[in-house]
Amino acid sequence: MKLKVLVDNNTYIDMYYLGEPALSFYLEDGRDRILFDTGYSDAFMINARKMALELKTVNKVVISHGHNDHTGGLRHLLEINRWATIITHPDSFLYRQDDEGLAISSPLNRMDLEEKASLQLSREPAAVSEHLTYLGEIPQYLDFEPRYRIGRSLIKGELQDDYIYDDSALVYRGKDGLFVITGCSHSGICNIIEHAKKICHEDRIVGVIGGFHLFEVDERLHKTIEYLKDNQIPLLYPCHCVSLKAKVEMGKQLNIQEVGVGLNLDIE
Secondary structure, eight states, X not given: OEEEEEEOSOBOTTOOOOOOSSOEEEEEETTEEEEEOOOSSSHHHHHHHHTTOOGGGOOEEEOSOSBHHHHTTHHHHTTTOOSSEEEEOGGGGSOEEOTTSOBOBOSSOHHHHHHHSEEEEOSSOEEOSSSEEEOOSOOOXXXXXXXXXXXXEEETTEEEEOOOTTOOEEEEEETTEEEEEESOOTTOHHHHHHHHHHHHTOOOXXXXXXXXXXXXXXXXXXXXXXXXXXXXXXXXXXXXXXXXXXXXXXXXXXXXXOOOBTOEEEOO
């Protein structure tokens, strides 16, 4: 599998790409060309052109969850590519707002997308390519990673507390174990890893990339560090929604890698 970071909060020095507080990865697995999230704007498309990537060849789009920093670019993608299948949770296109009333949902709702694209909506795990699996809805496996509300979502005409049950991830099954690709990890990065292990019947984790949703140096962070140590994960690429102080704390005990727009990974 080949993975390239199209959008992240961070950009590398002397690599002149656009950054934004969002996330988008480009993946290749065999003949499949896959986009994992679309960032907040058209920055992912601008960066892809600079990287000589042709997004018209993308045949699968996986959306990790419905916040606008992961879905905002969909409207731009559909201007050049309407044949890719969009794979995500059924709740990913609910209307959402934060506690101040600001809309934080996808700019395109489910009805919009059903008119413009092919949707594959699933709460259950689903095959994406030969070696990649969409994990579906993530259960809670670990007591230190309970779900917590972020704003509200509109369900059956009523705004309700939003626990982001649509938050999911991808897992790649390689020759040496599993590589987990996540968006924000609102479900808990360790819960996501546990679910990947269960779905794939494999305990070896060779790496993780994506948002870990860790900001404070607190009990949750310390227990996350212990979990990652216990699982002996050799490569960790926390990005997007991970604070600097959380990365520094993790780096004291874990092999943390720098992530930025333009990062290339080749996972066997």
